[in-house]
Each structure stands twice: as C-alpha cells, then as structure tokens.
Amino acid sequence: DPALPRVLIIGDSISIGFTAPVRELLQGKANVHRIPTNAGNTERGLENIDAWLGDGKWDVIHFNWGLHDMKRVKDGELDDSAPVAITPVSYHDNLVKLVTRLKKTGAELLWANTTPVPEGAAGRTPGEEVTYNRTAGAAMDELGVSVNDLHAYILPHLENHQRKANVHFTDAGSAFLAKQVAAVIMEALPK
Numbered sequence: 001d002p003a004l005p006r007v008l009i010i011g012d013s014i015s016i017g018f019t020a021p022v023r024e025l026l027q028g029k030a031n032v033h034r035i036p037t038n039a040g041n042t043e044r045g046l047e048n049i050d051a052w053l054g055d056g057k058w059d060v061i062h063f064n065w066g067l068h069d070m071k072r073v074k075d076g077e078l079d080d081s082a083p084v085a086i087t088p089v090s091y092h093d094n095l096v097k098l099v100t101r102l103k104k105t106g107a108e109l110l111w112a113n114t115t116p117v118p119e120g121a122a123g124r125t126p127g128e129e130v131t132y133n134r135t136a137g138a139a140m141d142e143l144g145v146s147v148n149d150l151h152a153y154i155l156p157h158l159e160n161h162q163r164k165a166n167v168h169f170t171d172a173g174s175a176f177l178a179k180q181v182a183a184v185i186m187e188a189l190p191k
C-alpha cells in the first residue's frame with residue numbers, strides 16, 4: 001500500500017523467522033520488507049548495504065548482525081576451536097560504519113540485540129553473544145540508535161521457544177519474537 005510507511009528488516013536467519021509474523025502483525029499499518037538473503041556478518045553487511053537499501057525511502061529500519069560475527073568456521077565447517085569470524089573490536093568498527101550509512105537514509109533506526117547462544121550450538125560459544133551485545137550497545141549509544149533487546153525478551157522463554165543445541169527458534173519462538181519486533185516498529189513509525 002503506497003500510503004503506508006515502509007519498514008526494512010536486515011538480519012540473519014533469526015530475522016528470516018520472524019519477518020512473516022511481523023508482516024501479519026503490522027498489516028494495514030506498514031509495508032514490511034526484508035533483505036533478500038541472510039545478512040551474514042558485518043563484513044558482508046558492509047559489502048552489500050547499498051544494494052540492500054536500494055533507492056526507495058525507508059521510514060524504519062530494524063537491523064541486526066552478530067551471530068555470524070561470532071561464528072567459528074574452519075575449512076568451511078563449524079568448528080568450536082576456530083577463531084571468531086569478526087573480533088569484537090572489528091565488530092564495533094563495522095557497526096559504526098553500517099549505522100553511519102543507515103543514518104543517511106533518514107529512517108528511524110532500531111538495533112536488535114543478538115539472541116542467546118545455547119549449549120551445544122556448534123561453531124559458537126554460549127554467552128559470547130553477551131560480549132557482542134555489549135559491544136553493539138556501546139556503538140548504538142555513541143550513535144544515538146534505539147535498542148530492541150531481543151536477548152532479554154526471549155531469555156526467560158528459551159525452554160519453550162528455542163531449538164535444542166541450536167541458535168534458531170521454533171515457529172512459536174519466531175512468532176513470540178515477532179510480537180516484540182512489531183511493537184517496537186509500531187512505536188517508531190511516523191505519527
């Protein structure tokens with residue numbers, strides 16, 4: 001509907017999971033778009049951000065990077081002994097560059113904290129997302145970007161909503177995350 005505000009969701013497979021329910025929750029209130037792929041880590045974001053933003057006007061951009069920045073891969077396979085893909089220092093610097101670019105759109109920006117990494121999730125260290133969220137939080141504070149704390153929102157509900165030994169969520173978990181995402185987007189929409 002060309003009369004409605006335009007929302008863009010940028011993120012990894014967690015956001016892929018919650019996008020459809022967010023669209024349903026915001027039907028008639030906003031046109032909700034998502035980048036056509038997994039955003040991967042912040043280096044991939046820097047390489048693709050201009051193409052993902054395109055030429056259209058965005059009213060709200062809800063975005064996240066993190067799970068792929070802390071991912072550990074060796075020889076193309078998840079490997080807990082490998083170093084992280086993007087160190088926290090580089091993660092911070094990349095986020096500053098990404099947010100600086102996103103601000104040029106004039107959209108209201110909403111950063112989503114990275115959701116929990118459970119025990120047994122191959123290629124990631126449980127609890128490491130807290131360090132990355134702290135790093136991202138510092139960058140968002142510096143740049144004046146609002147934070148949607150999905151980590152805190154879902155943390156008490158992991159038993160019922162997160163897959164075992166997996167960073168991904170069940171369909172019910174994605175729908176649960178979507179409620180929070182839709183609520184913060186609604187608050188950010190132009191009045």
